[in-house]
Amino acid sequence: MSERLSNYLGGRWQAGSGAGNPLFDPVLGTELARVDAGGLDLAGGFAFAREQGGAALRALGYRERAGLLAAAAKVLQANRGTYYEIATANSGTVAGDSAVDIDGGIFTLSTYARMGESLAESMGGRRTLLDGEAARLGKDPAFQSQHVLVPARGVALCINAFNFPGWGLWEKAAPALLSGVPVIVKPATATAWLTQRMVRDVVEAGVLPPGALSVVCGSPAGLLDQLQPFDLLSFTGSADTAAQLRAHAAVSRHSVRVNIEADSVNSALLLPGEAPDSEAFALLVEEVVREMTVKSGQKCTAIRRVFVPEALYDAAAEAIGARLAKVTVGNPRQAEVRMGALVSRAQLEAVRSGLARLRTAASVLHDGAGHALVDADPAVACCVGPTLLGTRDADGAALVHDTEVFGPVATVLPYRDSAHALALARRGQGSLVASLYGSDAAALGDAALALADSHGRVHVVSPEVAQSHTGHGNVMPQSIHGGPGRAGGGEELGGLRALGFYHRRSAIQAGAAVRERL
Incomplete structure (x- = not known):
């Protein structure tokens, strides 16, 4: 016993x-x-x-x-x-x-x-x-x-x-x-x-x-x-x-x-004017992969939607997918494993069900099913590989803005201009956190204030804070944790x-x- x-x-x-x-x-x-x-x-x-x-x-x-x-x-x-x-x-x-x-x-x-x-x-x-x-x-x-x-x-x-x-x-x-x-x-x-x-x-x-x-x-x-x-x-x-x-x-x-x-359908947003070889683009990719894989995506603050300019949709999908392909999944007792398990069979089934639902509105850009488990029996272990989805129709993909899959899942969505990007981010109906990536301080400041009414926290990442920012999903005791609307309306x-x-x-x-x- x-x-x-x-x-x-x-x-x-x-x-x-x-x-x-x-x-x-x-x-x-x-x-x-x-x-x-x-x-x-x-x-x-x-x-x-x-x-x-x-x-x-x-x-x-x-x-x-x-x-x-x-x-x-x-x-x-x-x-x-x-x-x-x-x-x-x-x-x-x-x-x-x-x-x-x-x-x-x-x-x-x-x-x-x-x-x-x-x-x-x-x-x-x-x-x-x-x-x-x-x-x-x-x-x-x-x-x-x-x-x-x-x-x-x-x-x-x-x-x-x-x-x-x-x-x-x-x-x-x-x-x-x-x-x-x-x-x-x-x-x-x-x-x-x-x-x-x-x-x-x-x-x-x-x-x-x-x-x-x-x-x-x-x-x-x-x-x-x-x-x-x-x-x-x-x-x-x-x-x-x-x-x-x-x-x-x-x-x-x-x-x-x-x-x-x-619940919170959080987002990461790359501002206009960045190229695939820019530092801001690389910072976005790095943070999306981290948020998808830390605690197997089981974080209330994890990135669920990734907004990029239309011209960078393919580049973002390729860059994020390439890094996800290197993530090892399985028994956390093994040194080479980077991402462990979901917490239970019930959570595993919930993630699988939610992912199947999202796949009716988006395509698979990187399939988590392709990750072989390290020292773990797929029939027993509650492990699932990270899955990246995407759709070019950000406006029509209502499910993506409404559905939070509490696991290693995120969706890439393109936008036309800044106003369109901000409107898409707000379709989360109130979120715990949104992170912004770019190199134009004025544009970043304007976007942060524009999202402040619908987000408990706006995490702004530019090259000058590349080494010092605390991370999109890290809840620091000095800042409030909570969010309006769907996120619960609370503050901790x-x-x-x-x-x-x-x-x-x-x-x-x-x-x-x-x-x-x-």
Whole structure:
């Protein structure tokens, strides 16, 4: 019998009452562990987090809470080797892809620790965040209104996706804990092992107050039913599930604050005026291939549509396809393998189904089926080669603008002029990120602003930042992560802006003596 991963709720480790859901190695097909949350006292666990964890966190200042994050980061850093082993076994990722998740999570946690220290320094001796200057309410200046931000007196339920079990945990938990709000994390079942182990290591190290951080694995019924008016819900996943969450009574009746990061058909755009031998063209090709293959394309920020001038359609297809042909796919334990597996058989079938759908609207420019698997049985392993599609009818290919295949798949689309390119990019109906490639600073700036209203982030790559840009798909804690419309309408990270979700704003109307006490 494989290991049963316990839940940490109510300040103690608890096993579920059922048989549990198995977690598999997506390459070898072997069962690794089981998770189960049946029979848990969810009401008691949520109450413990609110009353015990929340009170303990709020009793600390921002500097002290920043210290907790720094201590947690040290615990994680000491256990990195184990996390890499878990990621290889449970997510099927090569070491470089595991680093995006594991080291990216530790980096985000450490960054918020430093931000919290700087915030505390800027506050002087105050313990309360002020929002703007005090405002006079009448002719007499004695009585004024001062807006303040105070930690929400609830719990943050964080429901994460399967693709980033490490980073997904800490990019939500870090700003919540720094704000003084306890966290209950619900990882996606398929890859819950890494999340559970990270929480276990931090809990057992005793660096956080009891109830500050909890984890519930498996699929517990009634989890959302526990949410109360001052709680918060942060979700990463499909738009369909997001719609169900928004319609839940806890959200619709209790006005539970919700942040959603959902489906996104992201794009990369090469501006006019570039030649096939230009540096901007080469940068586009390099980034498209990277985004298609990192984590086997299982990134919410991955490039799905590639827009190029009509005259460069063939050149782009050839250049991207040539680089994809060199990608080795298979068992991530083998040094020569560059791209590992999808996380599960269900995900493999979803990618195959989505690819078949896209092929009704586009032609195959590079066929992933031609990649022989290295040290992996095609009948067992959840591996699929990178596939590049293309169509010369960018306007008529509605499926390409509406369908996100969550795997190593992208489509090349030609445009007539800049206005046409921008209009095509916006057909994603709201995206997490678009990246622009070119050498004309004025044109790049104009295009970036033109796309800003429909994208959470616009990543601009010119030759001058060829060696320093952080990558189209890399979510940095200093910038917001989210997007309007189809992408969910939410915002995470963005430096200290992330704390706004976990604070409540109130106007204190009082005289000067009282305001000085805030």
